[in-house]
Amino acid sequence: MNGFLLWVCAIGPALLAEALLARYEVLAYGAGWRAPTTALPEGVPYARGAAPDRPPGAYLVYLDGIGKRRFRDSRDGGLLVKALIAGAPELRVLGQVLPYSPLADPLAERPVWAWLRRRIGLLLFLHNVMQTFVAADHRYRPLYNRAVGSQIATQLRLAGYQPDSGIPVVLLSYSGGAQVAGGAVDELHTQLRSPLLLITLGGFHNGANDLSRAEQLHQLTSASDRIERVGTWIFPQRWRLFRGSAWNRAIRAGKITVHRLDPATHVGPRSYISPTARLPDGRSHLDRTADTVIALIRAHHNATVPTDDLLP
């Protein structure tokens, strides 16, 4: 009972306040009160992997889960990015996009949040969860999508991407990053006219974003991923009943391909990105996820460019 009272009296109002304040960034962006950040801190490169002096096989933008709170990679996301760079040197990889900040303002560097991080670190995750909900809400979604889509387009340009170059852009999203990845499709197509490939890893999204301008979406999932499954339950657009939803239209158009990464979980020591959990073939979950992502990108690349243009 005491726990319940604590929840109602302390955590409940905090949740309410956080949810109401969570919209401030998208409001400030929409009204033009603040311009999004474009420059990265000193020492953070605009892209890693393939050298900028020749066209890469693809640009890969990694949109992290709710742990993302600064331009640098989060602990788990960083492992995946490193594995991808090591396994696919032909890719130019961007990990600096902040999916949960329409103003590209790192949460960890805001004074109040830095203070909170030292005392109630859980609130930073909560903030990013709420941003996912803001991005999924039909009233804020168009603006949120435009904000983060512009952020990705800007970072791609700064990393050397030439609009109309035809080089594929891959949006690899983990968990709540999938909501933002789907939302960024239209803006990226408008600004860069790039071929777009989406790969979701335990993707948590509401299925409302139009994917018609994406070439394909590969859904990496697992029967043990409860968080991804919650997304399929709570968002009506993900239900088969709503045949007209963007997600169901994409399924009917053959744009969604499901790949099972059983028995990986969403988070924890057996997660998709775990370097310690082992498969029967001896690979770690991290290795398998990286291998799968690389294979999907190379298969897509092979299918869309002439063979003699392929990179090694």
Next chain:
Amino acid sequence: MPLIVVALLLLAGVSEAVGRILPLAVRRPGMSRTLVASFMLAGGLVEGAVFALWPLTAWTLAELVLSSPPPGEELVWTPGLVAPLMLAAVLAFPLLGPFLHLLLFVGAGAGLVSPLAAATGLGWWGAAGCVAVAGAGLGVAVEAVRRLVVRISAAEARVSVA
């Protein structure tokens, strides 16, 4: 009407306006903070007035239903009954806002039912019907006005651009 109730109705109206106007404001570029604040204040006055009319409208409906004048005193807001409406800004809550807003209004309406039933002798369900119809009617009326204002302002904006 006691001053405290007037103040609470104004706060509830501003709260409702915050919940309604901010989601719209985020879609429009060039909205200064002053403009947003003035919209919220103006909207708050209108919403507060609509809230003030809710018990009065329910009472009028009860009078129409009854064949003889109600025996009790007219239904009015009390501080305890109107206070929950100050959370009306919950409408802007991401994803769950409209549902939470509906729950809040069902709760506030339920608070009006017992005093109305006691004052009119209608019975709980009859009074609940009057409160629900009054609330829904006011909601639909104010929504119609909102849409009209949006349509007129959009048409004016198109004319000024042309």
